Amino acid sequence: MKAKNNLSLALLTVFTSSPIVLNATPLAPEDKSVADIFTVDIQNNFELYADSEDDNLIWYVPAGGSIAMLGSSSNPVPRFNASSFVEFNGVFAGQAVALMGGSFSTAGFAPLREQLEQEAAAAGYTVSPAQASSATTKFIVSGMETSGQVNADCDVTELTVTNPITGVSQIVRLPNCTVTYDDGTVYDVDTIQRFTALTPAGQTSVSTSIPFQVKTTPAYALTVANNLAVGANFDDVLSAVVDWEIPTTSITRTARLTIDYRSVFEKATTFSAIHDWACVDVEIATFFQRLVRDGDGITVEYLNDDNQWVLDAPNDADFIGVINEVEEELRDEIFAEMQSYTEPNLPNVSRETNSFFTLRANYEKLIFEANETRIINYNPGNAIKTARTDMFLGCLTGGFGTPVVASSASNCKTLFGIE
Amino acid sequence: MKYFLGFLLVALISSNALAENIDLSDYNIENVQNFDEFSFLPFIGSSRQGAILYSNYEKQILGPATLGYGWQTIVIELSPSAINSSQFDDFIIDNSIIDMRVNLFPEDATLCELTDDALIKFNEINLLYTTNVLTGGYPKACSLQISYTAQAGSDIENILIDYLENNMVLTLNYELIINETVDRSFDFHNIVQDLVTLGGLQESTASMSYYSSISDFTFYARLLDPLLFNEDSISLETWQFFISQFTFNDNTVFITLSDGNQIISIPGSGADTTIFSINQKL
Numbered sequence: 001m002k003a004k005n006n007l008s009l010a011l012l013t014v015f016t017s018s019p020i021v022l023n024a025t026p027l028a029p030e031d032k033s034v035a036d037i038f039t040v041d042i043q044n045n046f047e048l049y050a051d052s053e054d055d056n057l058i059w060y061v062p063a064g065g066s067i068a069m070l071g072s073s074s075n076p077v078p079r080f081n082a083s084s085f086v087e088f089n090g091v092f093a094g095q096a097v098a099l100m101g102g103s104f105s106t107a108g109f110a111p112l113r114e115q116l117e118q119e120a121a122a123a124g125y126t127v128s129p130a131q132a133s134s135a136t137t138k139f140i141v142s143g144m145e146t147s148g149q150v151n152a153d154c155d156v157t158e159l160t161v162t163n164p165i166t167g168v169s170q171i172v173r174l175p176n177c178t179v180t181y182d183d184g185t186v187y188d189v190d191t192i193q194r195f196t197a198l199t200p201a202g203q204t205s206v207s208t209s210i211p212f213q214v215k216t217t218p219a220y221a222l223t224v225a226n227n228l229a230v231g232a233n234f235d236d237v238l239s240a241v242v243d244w245e246i247p248t249t250s251i252t253r254t255a256r257l258t259i260d261y262r263s264v265f266e267k268a269t270t271f272s273a274i275h276d277w278a279c280v281d282v283e284i285a286t287f288f289q290r291l292v293r294d295g296d297g298i299t300v301e302y303l304n305d306d307n308q309w310v311l312d313a314p315n316d317a318d319f320i321g322v323i324n325e326v327e328e329e330l331r332d333e334i335f336a337e338m339q340s341y342t343e344p345n346l347p348n349v350s351r352e353t354n355s356f357f358t359l360r361a362n363y364e365k366l367i368f369e370a371n372e373t374r375i376i377n378y379n380p381g382n383a384i385k386t387a388r389t390d391m392f393l394g395c396l397t398g399g400f401g402t403p404v405v406a407s408s409a410s411n412c413k414t415l416f417g418i419e
Numbered sequence: 420m421k422y423f424l425g426f427l428l429v430a431l432i433s434s435n436a437l438a439e440n441i442d443l444s445d446y447n448i449e450n451v452q453n454f455d456e457f458s459f460l461p462f463i464g465s466s467r468q469g470a471i472l473y474s475n476y477e478k479q480i481l482g483p484a485t486l487g488y489g490w491q492t493i494v495i496e497l498s499p500s501a502i503n504s505s506q507f508d509d510f511i512i513d514n515s516i517i518d519m520r521v522n523l524f525p526e527d528a529t530l531c532e533l534t535d536d537a538l539i540k541f542n543e544i545n546l547l548y549t550t551n552v553l554t555g556g557y558p559k560a561c562s563l564q565i566s567y568t569a570q571a572g573s574d575i576e577n578i579l580i581d582y583l584e585n586n587m588v589l590t591l592n593y594e595l596i597i598n599e600t601v602d603r604s605f606d607f608h609n610i611v612q613d614l615v616t617l618g619g620l621q622e623s624t625a626s627m628s629y630y631s632s633i634s635d636f637t638f639y640a641r642l643l644d645p646l647l648f649n650e651d652s653i654s655l656e657t658w659q660f661f662i663s664q665f666t667f668n669d670n671t672v673f674i675t676l677s678d679g680n681q682i683i684s685i686p687g688s689g690a691d692t693t694i695f696s697i698n699q700k701l
Contacts, residue, residue, distance in 0.1 A: 040462070040463075040464035040465050041465050041467065041468055041517070044462060044464075044465065044468060045468075045517075091487065091488075092486070092487055093487070094485075094487065095484070095485050095486065095487050096484065096485075111515070112517070156488060161547065172547065172568065173488050173489075174486075174488065174490060174549070174566075175486050175487050175488050175490065190551045190553075190564060191553065217486075218484045218485060218486050218487070218492065219484060219486060219492040219494065219551075219564050219566065220564075221484060222481040222482045222484050222492065222494045223481070223494055223496070223553070223556070223562055225481070226479065226481055226494075226496055227556060230498060230502075230559075232498075232556045232557065232558060232559050233520055233555065233556055233557040233558075234555075234556065235555030235556065235557065236553040236554060236555035236556055236562075237555075392520060394520065394557070409502055409503065410503075410507065410508040410511040410512050411471070411502070411507075411511050411516060411518040411520075411558075413512070414511055414512065414515050414516055414517065414518070415517060415518060415520075
């Protein structure tokens with residue numbers, strides 16, 4: 001869906017294909033943190049990431065949001081409406097209930113976005129909504145978590161009433177709504193009969209505008225009307241949360257290897273012998289993991305941010321990044337790869353290969369007793385970071401035949417940036 | 420499930436009360452700003468984002484609405500009187516306040532609970548009813564749904580509405596308490612040196628070790644300055660920690676100074692401070 005409006009409805013865009021191949025991606029915050037550039041108010045309201053390519057770009061995810069607003073900042077038009085509806089069947093036939101419908105937005109609040117942009121510009125940065133590889137939307141409906149649908153069982157419950165004085169019993173019938181969980185527990189729901197979120201395709205929503213519809217019980221219809229008279233929140237019956245997965249990359253780092261070839265070959269010989277001189281690739285990877293982990297035969301030093309060589313890996317991802325690089329550098333010097341092709345099976349020609357590794361006789365290295373030092377570059381790899389946007393339904397007045405507008409209560413106006 | 424005519428009912432009371440454990444550690448409690456009908460509790464590090472606590476509420480009676488099968492519903496809402504007051508509006512607008520829109524209610528808060536008088540009245544008029552408390556409608560504190568058997572417009576309904584409007588029928592009551600734990604400590608080596616100077620301990624042959632007769636020790640220990648213990652007057656608890664460092668044997672007291680007993684720490688007993696409270700009947 002497209003939203004044409006004067007407000008910069010900064011949208012979080014989501015890629016539907018994976019794996020993500022992007023030149024510019026958010027950087028993992030532990031690699032480069034940009035939060036310190038901003039005031040506490042911005043840090044509290046946004047998740048912030050540096051960019052892997054552009055030193056002047058910052059990606060953001062808003063921490064909070066509400067109903068989507070169209071129109072202008074002086075005259076916002078909420079995407080929400082509520083009306084009264086008389087049920088014509090079911091247990092509440094003939095009674096008035098409330099119907100509500102609208103769209104949540106993950107764009108966050110305009111005044112905070114403007115402040116983010118101003119603070120960034122003052123420090124020489126531009127900002128952009130982060131690109132998520134996936135988004136999971138959850139709704140809290142009357143205290144129950146759902147990804148899209150709640151249908152309450154609304155029926156008449158029979159109850160026995162006993163007069164404590166006369167001891168006479170009578171049966172009373174009460175209309176009542178319940179929801180039954182998967183495990184069988186029955187949960188009383190006194191506010192809604194039905195909730196539907198129109199999220200596309202199963203569990204994840206890639207849309208930044210999240211439409212929903214609610215049908216209430218007759219009792220809760222009274223509260224709906226009151227909430228829309230005073231601009232109160234509907235947290236007791238509906239709120240939404242989006243969990244974003246933000247793919248981040250790390251900075252390429254430098255490490256120094258000191259290789260004692262005699263020791264490495266001794267280990268490789270023992271290792272190959274165990275595997276009958278034909279190791280498969282998983283076994284080769286294990287060999288190099290142990291080599292780096294034990295530090296015996298290869299010593300790894302990491303170049304830290306102060307340009308010093310240190311023996312401790314900054315974190316697990318760095319350690320794994322180094323192992324991968326060591327394997328790539330040294331594998332072909334120590335092991336020879338033998339590939340065998342499966343027999344072609346006409347008319348389907350199979351190109352499957354199986355490879356195994358044998359020990360290479362690397363006499364040249366053994367002749368020189370001295371250790372060899374090499375500088376390598378490695379990348380700790382990509383990490384998926386999670387961010388969350390919490391959205392509330394509230395700060396709205398009107399409905400029931402009159403236009404719905406943003407509440408004029410002062411604490412709503414400052415939140416939405418309405419003059 | 421049994422219902423009693425005219426009195427407390429319902430195993431059907433489902434409290435949608437989202438009485439979560441509130442975490443006050445993000446808030447700058449020392450910088451709470453108090454006004455006539457509300458208080459503003461800012462986030463640590465922020466001057467304008469935080470939670471608003473309301474100290475005065477008003478009640479509103481909504482309905483009745485018809486549920487069907489002979490049941491009607493009335494809803495009582497408790498809304499803060501501060502909203503739309505000029506003191507509130509001026510504060511919010513002048514400071515561009517970012518309202519977190521949460522009710523910081525502790526788990527043991529009493530929200531929209533029917534008063535004893537109301538229960539007695541319902542019994543008097545033989546009302547058959549069920550109740551349900553809803554929370555989460557910030558800035559409202561809570562709502563109470565009362566569903567009862569009566570014909571729409573009947574006498575009993577009119578009596579009920581009249582009673583609810585003109586009497587104290589709901590209780591709203593909670594306290595926000597934080598626990599202050601203050602650790603105390605004192606420099607033990609300093610005190611031992613002072614005691615040596617006073618004459619209450621003398622050096623022994625072992626290094627960093629001192630001894631004395633118990634009578635000399637206790638005589639001069641009385642003269643120790645409380646300020647050495649970081650107190651205006653030495654408390655029993657502090658003294659107990661002090662004495663427990665020494666070894667007593669027959670008529671002699673021994674002490675060896677080490678890195679381990681340079682500073683003695685006493686864990687704080689923790690004083691509770693109420694930062695906000697409200698007790699209203701509406």
